[in-house]
Amino acid sequence: MNQTTHKSYALPIAMMFLLFFIISFVTGLQNPMGVIVKDQFSLNNYQSQLGNMANFLAYFFMGIPSGKLLRRIGYKKTALFALVMGFTGVLVMYLGGKTASFWIYLGGAFISGFTMCTLNTVVNPMLTVLGSKERANQRLNFGGACNSFGATIVPILGGVLMGNAAQKTISDADPLLFVAMGIFALVFVVLLFVQIPEPHIESKERLKIKDKYSALSFRHFRLGVIAIFIYVGTEVGIGSIANLYLTNSVEHGGLGIDPSLAGSIVGIYYLLMLVGRLLGGLLGGVVTSRQMLASVSGLGLLFVLIGIYAPDYMVKMPVVTSNLHFELADVHIGVAFLMLCGICISVMWPCTFNLATEGLGKYIAEGSGFFMTMVVGGGVLPMVQGAIADSFGYLDSYWLIVACMAYLLYYALIGSHNVNDNIPVE
Structure with missing residues (x-):
């Protein structure tokens, strides 16, 4: 019986892994x-981050509604709705390239953000439901690896497609947009x-029940919501502004x-x-979330300060050329330390989520909606950092990241x- 269940869910589980990949792939496209x-x-640094802002602004509007949608119509219908929106958003971005319209492109980025928010709400609990409970954590870890892989390859592929073109256009990224639309279409059909289990659909009567308290009644949760806003903005800002710093004349x-x-x-x-x-998963059993977050934020703070003040010294880093060849390139040591922040950023989401929802009990589901809303930080803070870069320079813009790491x-x-802890949570 267990083998039958495993086989019957193998295909939808594979589709969830593809969704983990495409969430970071489409988000990373910005x-x-x-x-x-x-x-x-011919935009300045501030304006160049409007695509990020449009993508992440959708989280602000869709974070809480996506959780309610999931509870009303279930995993499958919510996922199908999100996939249609995802295909539409990337298609609009493609049309923005064909019409050479920045505003159409921004509209596509905004629609894509709605999709990423809704899919983020669906994929984690769906992977828990599909298959055995004993292997749920294993499936989630593999999904996280697929997510990281998507985030890793999209800037590399984007750089290869741009190459040495004197005039870069949105149409240069068409192959990436076609990949995204293809995955959305494939997962939709599958x-x-x-059949998908639907254990969390709630009746209309239950949804109407009011509670004296909420997740926001907890101080550590309120501060955690700010931490998530800052974390996502930090993650996106480090990479996005670094790309502009590296490529600008x-x-x-x-x-x-x-x-x-x-x-x-x-x-x-x-x-x-x-x-x-991967390291966080191995150390998670012996290091607490508080210890891990304190360690990586302190180390990240140090790395960013070194990135700002590093001397004019070059180090070798492995890169992929426009001809898809691997080679070692000379990179400023300050940039290398900024890139090292990736190892620190990697575990901040689960650590912050665990700390912010600790002791929330029945309010955890509500708290997850607030967390998804605060992912909007990935659009707001990089735009602020871009504005600082316009006024004071790229490296000085990383003082915003220093403040974020300190928080x-x-x-x-x-x-x-x-x-x-006096608030009842059962």
């Missing part, structure tokens, strides 16, 4: 797209014809590096996030303690 639109539409404050090499360098940042998540360190050491 990284090379920032370089492209900056060049194509999920349409498979020397006379405009950048390093003037070929886009394909820059994409590979930023890809290392996301690759280190994959490595960090995460504070949250780990002080802000994450539950001081509202």
Whole structure:
């Protein structure tokens, strides 16, 4: 009986792994797209991050509604709805390239953000439901690895597609958009014809029940919501602004590096996030979330400060050229330390989530919706950092990241303690 169940869920589980991949793939598209639109539409650094902002702004509007949608219509219908929206969003981005319209592209990025938010709400609990409970954690870890892989390859592929083109356009990224639309279509067709368990659909009567307290009644949760906002903005900002810093001309404050090499360098940042998540999974049984968050935020703070103040010294880093050849390239040591932050960033989400929801009991589901809403930080903070870069320079913009790391360190050491344990949570 167990073998039958395993076989019957093998295909939808594989589709969930593809969704983990495509969530980071489509979200990460805004990284090379920032370089492209900056060049194509003659934008400044602040404006080049509007695509990120449009993508993540959707989380602010859809974070809580997506959780309610899941509880009302279930995993399958919510996932199918999100997949249609995802295909539509990427298609609109493609049309933005064909019409050379920055505003159509932004509309596609916003629609894509709705999709990523809804899919994020679906894939984690669905992987828990599909298959045996004993292997649920294993499936989630593999899904996280697929997510990191998508984030790693998209800046590399984006850089290769841009190559040495004198005038970069959105259409240069068409192959990446076709891959995204193809995966959305494939997963939609598969999920349409498979049966999915629906244990968490709630009746309308139950949804109407009011409670005296909420997740926001807990101080450590409120501070944790701010921490998630800051964490996501930090993760996106480090990579996005680094890509602009690497590719912008020397006379405009950048390093003037070929886009394909820059994409590979930023890809290392996301690759280190994959490595960090694997290490975090191994150490999770012996190191608490508080200890881990304090360690990585403190180390990340140190890495960023070194990145800002590092001397003019070059180190060798592995990169992929526009001809898809591997080689060692000279990279400024400060940039190398900024990329090392990937290993620190990697475990911040699970650590912060665990600390913020500790002791919440029945309010955890509600708290998850607030967390998804605060993913909007991935759009807000990189745009603020871009504005700082316009006014003071790329490296000085990383003082915003220093402040973010300092807050995460504070949250780990002080802000994450539950001081509202008198609130009933059963």
